[in-house]
Amino acid sequence: MEGTVRVRFAPSPTGLLHIGGLRTALYNYLFAKGHPGGVFVLRIEDTDQSRYVEEAEEDIVNSLVWAGMNFDEGPGKPGGFGPYRQSERKDMYEQYAEQLVEQGHAYYAFDTTDELDKMRERLKKSGNPSPKYDAITRMSMKNSLTLPQEEVERRLEEGEEYVIRLKVPRRETIRFEDEIRGFVSFESKGLDDQVLLKSDGMPTYHLANVVDDHLMEITHVIRGEEWLSSAPKHILMYEYFGWEPPKMAHLPLIMSPSGGKLSKRKAESEGIPINTKDYIEQKFEPEALVNFLAYLGWSPGDDSEIHSLDELTEMFSLDRVSKGGAVFDYKKLIWYNEHYLREKSAEELFPKIRTVAEEHGIKPDKGYMMKIIPLMKERVSKVEDFITQGMFFFEDPEEYEDRAVKKWKDDSADLLEAYIDEIKDLEVDDFEAGILKDKIKKVIEAHDVGFGKLMMPLRVAVSGMGYGPDLTPTIELLGKKTTIRRIKTAIDKLG
């Protein structure tokens, strides 16, 4: 690859950044950073004023930063190709659109929305299921190709609303090479005369995209497959402008488990968080999401599964991106999250856990929490599990799980009474896991029963649950007073 690689992530700020968008950003980032001096640009495509959402840009930036993908150029990060918000580049687009008109590759159109609707309706009725404003229909519409020149000038001068449309040739085959799919070709007759400049003076995606990618010297356009069908229009525009088109790569879509593009509605009904913000709020490990997303539609070709963002950067290549859509497997994400959780130290985990604890109305003492973390770490899927499954470290169980209660047998109360007798006089220093375990042994030997006979009821009494971390270290942490109180309560409640 000659020259410096420059890629862009170009979301439109119409809402929170969704997970598919984050993956597109990731592939762009990996590709850029995998090349020496590669530049990752963030460009905000805010050309649709009706769908603009104020907080969206901030959310996009936050999401990228959270995931560890810092952009080299973008809003607030000038790099000589700004501004990086299309709304701030508005004037340039008009100029380029006019240029195309002058060259005869575009034209003014004065049709109202109403007239367009009527045209489509008419064509539909006469058996055309997908009416287009194309080489044929444009001749019966109101535009600078059909109206006398004086009238066009008059309308323009009088400030009548107009759009500029691309004059797509009648029959031409447009062929280009996609980095992932190889050569693809389209017939121009299937394309319509795309609006380039809207009546509010803003460019459409197609114009802005082509102009900016060229002006920003983007070398590789890496975007979702939903753009593949409009790529030929873009190719046509590059040709008319006399610009060399960037290389293009259309990524397979992320699919919902029930099929179809992973949309907000589908994701939510299938229990999959859709916005990056949701993952941030649910305290997913960013490394886990990144790792998972990288492998959703790409693989390095070996048997490895676990890689950091930096490692992925080294391994990534477009030709290893798969062509088919990839179903979002939430369980695999959880597996990744568990993996990264286990890799982290208590010290690293503490700040997040503290936040979750506070959300649950608990103010954890750090020293205490640091002892709980190693006990819980091997069995949590998400950070919040430290608290939700470890609530008994902070308060007495209010009720006992059904599953746990089943382990309470007729002799449980007697065994627990005996255990209380064993531990009640223990000095503070002796209230320690090893000794506590010895005491359990002593009781079961005296009663001639198995370990579980005491262990199970004890666990239920202390935690209210039928499973959990190592019991005696847990009891050690809880302390003598709490332990004995909980055992007595359990005997009262469960007999």
Added chain:
RNA sequence: GCCGCGUUCGUCUAGGGGUUUAGGACGCCGCCCUUUCACGGCGGUAACACGGGUUCAAAUCCCGUACGCGGUACCA
């Protein structure tokens, strides 16, 4: 409908003419470890959409069919 793009275990994928009894991972199941639950270790389950070619040989190349997905806006 039309145009385009796809199709290997349930899911993510490796494999791109002979190396394949099609490999790995998640999930699921079992065993071991642990006198809990997990972690971990070991093992198992399970796939080349279909039909025609080409070839000595096809999951791999070609053509059809089916199915899926995307696009078909003054949205991106």
